[in-house]
Amino acid sequence: MAVTLPEGNLETRLSRYLDGFNNRHGLEESSAEGNLVLIVVKPQDLPAVLATARETLGILHLSFITVVDRQGSFELTYELLDLRGAQVRVKTTLEGEEPVIDTVTGIYPTANWHEREAYDMFGVAFKGHPDLRRLYMWQDHFDHHPLLKSFEISTKRTFEGLR
Amino acid sequence: MLSEERRTEGTALTRPATGRLVDPDVRDEFGLETIDMNMGPQHPAMHGLLRLILELDGETVVRCDPVMGYLHRSKEKISENRMYPAVIPITDRIDYMNNIAMEYGYCLAVEKLLDVEIPPRADAIRALMNEFGRIMSHIPSIGFLMLELGAFTPILYAFRERERIQSLFEAVTGARMMFHYIRIGGVKADLPEGIPEKMWSYLEGLEQRFEPDFVDLIEGNEIFISRTRGVGKMTPEKAVEMGLTGVPLRCTGVEFDVRKHYPYGWYKNLDFDVITDEAGDVEASYRCRIGEVRQSIRMIKQILENLPEGEVLADLGRRLRPNEGDGIGRVESARGEYAVHVVSDGSDTPYRVHYRTPCTVNMQLLQEIVPGHYLPDIMPIMGLIDPVSGAWDK
Amino acid sequence: MQTALNVLEAEPVRLLISFGAILFLVLNLAGILTMAERKTAAYIQLRFGPNRVGPRGLLQPAADVVKLFTKENVSPGRSDLWVFLAAPIAMFIPAALVWLVIPFSPNAVVADLNVAILFFVGITSISALGVVMAGYGSRSTFSLLGALRGAAQMISYEVPLILSLLGVVMLTGSLSLVDVVRAQGGGFWHWYFLPQLPMFITFYIAGLAEVKRVPFDLPEGESEIVGGYMVEYSGMTWALIQASEFASMGLMSAINVTLFLGGWQPPFEFLDLGTFNWFWFGLKTALLMFTFQWIRWSLPRLRMDQLMDLGWKVLVPITLIWLFVTAGAMLIFQEVF
Numbered sequence: 001m002a003v004t005l006p007e008g009n010l011e012t013r014l015s016r017y018l019d020g021f022n023n024r025h026g027l028e029e030s031s032a033e034g035n036l037v038l039i040v041v042k043p044q045d046l047p048a049v050l051a052t053a054r055e056t057l058g059i060l061h062l063s064f065i066t067v068v069d070r071q072g073s074f075e076l077t078y079e080l081l082d083l084r085g086a087q088v089r090v091k092t093t094l095e096g097e098e099p100v101i102d103t104v105t106g107i108y109p110t111a112n113w114h115e116r117e118a119y120d121m122f123g124v125a126f127k128g129h130p131d132l133r134r135l136y137m138w139q140d141h142f143d144h145h146p147l148l149k150s151f152e153i154s155t156k157r158t159f160e161g162l163r
Numbered sequence: 164m165l166s167e168e169r170r171t172e173g174t175a176l177t178r179p180a181t182g183r184l185v186d187p188d189v190r191d192e193f194g195l196e197t198i199d200m201n202m203g204p205q206h207p208a209m210h211g212l213l214r215l216i217l218e219l220d221g222e223t224v225v226r227c228d229p230v231m232g233y234l235h236r237s238k239e240k241i242s243e244n245r246m247y248p249a250v251i252p253i254t255d256r257i258d259y260m261n262n263i264a265m266e267y268g269y270c271l272a273v274e275k276l277l278d279v280e281i282p283p284r285a286d287a288i289r290a291l292m293n294e295f296g297r298i299m300s301h302i303p304s305i306g307f308l309m310l311e312l313g314a315f316t317p318i319l320y321a322f323r324e325r326e327r328i329q330s331l332f333e334a335v336t337g338a339r340m341m342f343h344y345i346r347i348g349g350v351k352a353d354l355p356e357g358i359p360e361k362m363w364s365y366l367e368g369l370e371q372r373f374e375p376d377f378v379d380l381i382e383g384n385e386i387f388i389s390r391t392r393g394v395g396k397m398t399p400e401k402a403v404e405m406g407l408t409g410v411p412l413r414c415t416g417v418e419f420d421v422r423k424h425y426p427y428g429w430y431k432n433l434d435f436d437v438i439t440d441e442a443g444d445v446e447a448s449y450r451c452r453i454g455e456v457r458q459s460i461r462m463i464k465q466i467l468e469n470l471p472e473g474e475v476l477a478d479l480g481r482r483l484r485p486n487e488g489d490g491i492g493r494v495e496s497a498r499g500e501y502a503v504h505v506v507s508d509g510s511d512t513p514y515r516v517h518y519r520t521p522c523t524v525n526m527q528l529l530q531e532i533v534p535g536h537y538l539p540d541i542m543p544i545m546g547l548i549d550p551v552s553g554a555w556d557k
Numbered sequence: 558m559q560t561a562l563n564v565l566e567a568e569p570v571r572l573l574i575s576f577g578a579i580l581f582l583v584l585n586l587a588g589i590l591t592m593a594e595r596k597t598a599a600y601i602q603l604r605f606g607p608n609r610v611g612p613r614g615l616l617q618p619a620a621d622v623v624k625l626f627t628k629e630n631v632s633p634g635r636s637d638l639w640v641f642l643a644a645p646i647a648m649f650i651p652a653a654l655v656w657l658v659i660p661f662s663p664n665a666v667v668a669d670l671n672v673a674i675l676f677f678v679g680i681t682s683i684s685a686l687g688v689v690m691a692g693y694g695s696r697s698t699f700s701l702l703g704a705l706r707g708a709a710q711m712i713s714y715e716v717p718l719i720l721s722l723l724g725v726v727m728l729t730g731s732l733s734l735v736d737v738v739r740a741q742g743g744g745f746w747h748w749y750f751l752p753q754l755p756m757f758i759t760f761y762i763a764g765l766a767e768v769k770r771v772p773f774d775l776p777e778g779e780s781e782i783v784g785g786y787m788v789e790y791s792g793m794t795w796a797l798i799q800a801s802e803f804a805s806m807g808l809m810s811a812i813n814v815t816l817f818l819g820g821w822q823p824p825f826e827f828l829d830l831g832t833f834n835w836f837w838f839g840l841k842t843a844l845l846m847f848t849f850q851w852i853r854w855s856l857p858r859l860r861m862d863q864l865m866d867l868g869w870k871v872l873v874p875i876t877l878i879w880l881f882v883t884a885g886a887m888l889i890f891q892e893v894f
Contacts, residue, residue, distance in 0.1 A: 003399040003417055005418075061406060061408075061419075062406055063406075063500065064502055064504065066504045066506070068506050068515045077504065079502070079504070079519075081425075083417075083424060085425060089489075110404065110405050110406025113523060113524065113526075113527050117523070134232075135232065136231060136235040136557075137232060137235070138232075146237065146240055147243075153244065198698060198702075200698045200699075207780065208780040219702075222706075222861050309857060312857035313771060313772065313774070314771075314856060314857040315854060316601055316602050316854050316855065319602040320603070384856070384857070386772055386858070386859055389859070389860075390859070390863075537860055537862065538702070539775075539780075539781045539860050539861070542781055
């Protein structure tokens, strides 16, 4: 098998991950609890942090990207798994109504559709994404991002863009 | 809405990568063109409502672009406007072939937020039902694979098993499909009188029928082998890179199972193997599914043998108001890693619920590996991924 | 009285009556085979099949016909209407026409042509035209793909089909189907399927491909091109395509029986029924048609390249080799033949 998955004790791995991130990047916050390493980074550092995670630390799996609309800012959670019991949760906050962040598709190709979904639902633009189209909503004539808190559920509202 | 300048900044509006086999120059020389073909959303083999925009060079696919969203029901938006327990029926409808795992993931996430202890009997019953759900989903998957290869009969044998398990579910949960059985803090009700014995006898019958109906009739079939061996072939690196989970990942030889490596609930106490296969093609995925059904049978027997006694639902009070924070519940559904991320703001409705459905992620495989295959090979590759419309569209 | 019956046997009247009888047979065969197909499928798939209309569902074909007659005949807006509507007829006529040369019993053959085998080969190749017309006339990508697949498949499998007939022709020394059957008299060990076993199997497989049955139903390709060339048809035009498929399936079985399984000849001589020997013909044909349906509900479908591989790399060499073997055997054991 050509894929090398991390081995060894869970605690030593967790501390290795924590140290690995702490030594290479200026993190805003970092903690390890249970099987979870939680780090908070600045948005401009995010691709570098994820590159460290994949290339240096060997965390191979990006589980999902969650965007949370905090009304005025967007909180992005990147959940990484090393496939052997440890989770790494990278959080970052994008200020402003029109968020832009660098794509991580170059590091984790699976992020492609996660980022398309985030763009579709929240309007978060991913700089450098190869194919940033809407994933679920109509491709044309629909200019809303439905999971924003400002988007109220109303049938009339949803369809006005289409007509 | 994106402003014009951000739109150009954020999006490089290129077409997705093509796996063009025919050199464009050669094509021009002979005056040949590719055909654009629109497969779906109303198409019998699209596992629901999927649209594939295909570019065909004769019978060979050179570009495959999946278009989703035809069954998008805004599960995440609806979940934000409902109280915590009322989200469970919504999750039921995400993956309608394997609903019980969908409920399980959400309940795990909310329980992590609430930080509550689950009675051991409830945990065991959850694992029991989850494994029945896996059998109930894997056996029709095998049937669908055969249906897509042109053999109509196995699907009816598969649905016979599914119907019987559904009858067991009906006896336990009161519903045949949308169970709403796993609740925050436990399960809705204890197993009724006599049901464990019925489950046991069903399993013994299934073990007897499983070999002749789903292995002997299919595995050695010459046409089945020629249609599936080497089709949808992928390397483990590719599978990991694409973020695949579940059977599509395990059939390439990467051993990853959430039940084993991120154990939850009763799975810590169970003894089972993670089924892997080296080939990484459609045939390997079929063998993995067969193996996983056998493991599920084994697990259910273990659970039934030592079913703990006690309560099945923890008392959490009437209104659930978790503390602010994140709760992530991760389970192995029949299709892969299913994770629910619940963000709470301290009120009685979730602030944000994100469902990471395995189908959405696994389906990225379509645009990567379908180009270069023949048109009829799309169907077995869909059988390899085995997506469910409700799950990829949420 | 005698003279009145003689009028019926006089040439134009006899031919007209025979045509009517053949058409009656073929159209009813389609209905009965539909029913048989559904029942076979049902019993293979652990269900009952149609069982509501009439006793044990036996009137279901009649109900189907009524439903299909009352159904609107829809054609795609941009279709080539004449080609679209002519295609089912172009498919049905060849299938029905070849029945004219099939010997049902010693005295029941509409046209005892001395080139009947050639007639069969010539007419069945026309049905590929109907498939191409249907696919082209519908003007849909799915139909076009189905039609191209159908044309490629039917023309390719024509080759092993014809080659596998030649062994029988060499042994009999005649192209007349009546002569072929007469040469197989006297017990089942005289039937040609024993000396010509590879040819029989090739003919059976090529026949399956020729009538587009599973595992060679790529032109229909239920799961990828959803019906292929017939995807746009509805109502009676669709029914006519179905009827022609079932008729050609029956035809292929009938020809197979005639050439290799002794036609009307009983399996043992003491079972000779005289005029009623058509019973043996019917029984053998029905058994072969059942095997077609059995295969249909048991096997998955091949892919286009695998289909072509099988045709050109397996079936054609087998038939050629066995032609040489037959010719050699005839040369060596001249006194036997």
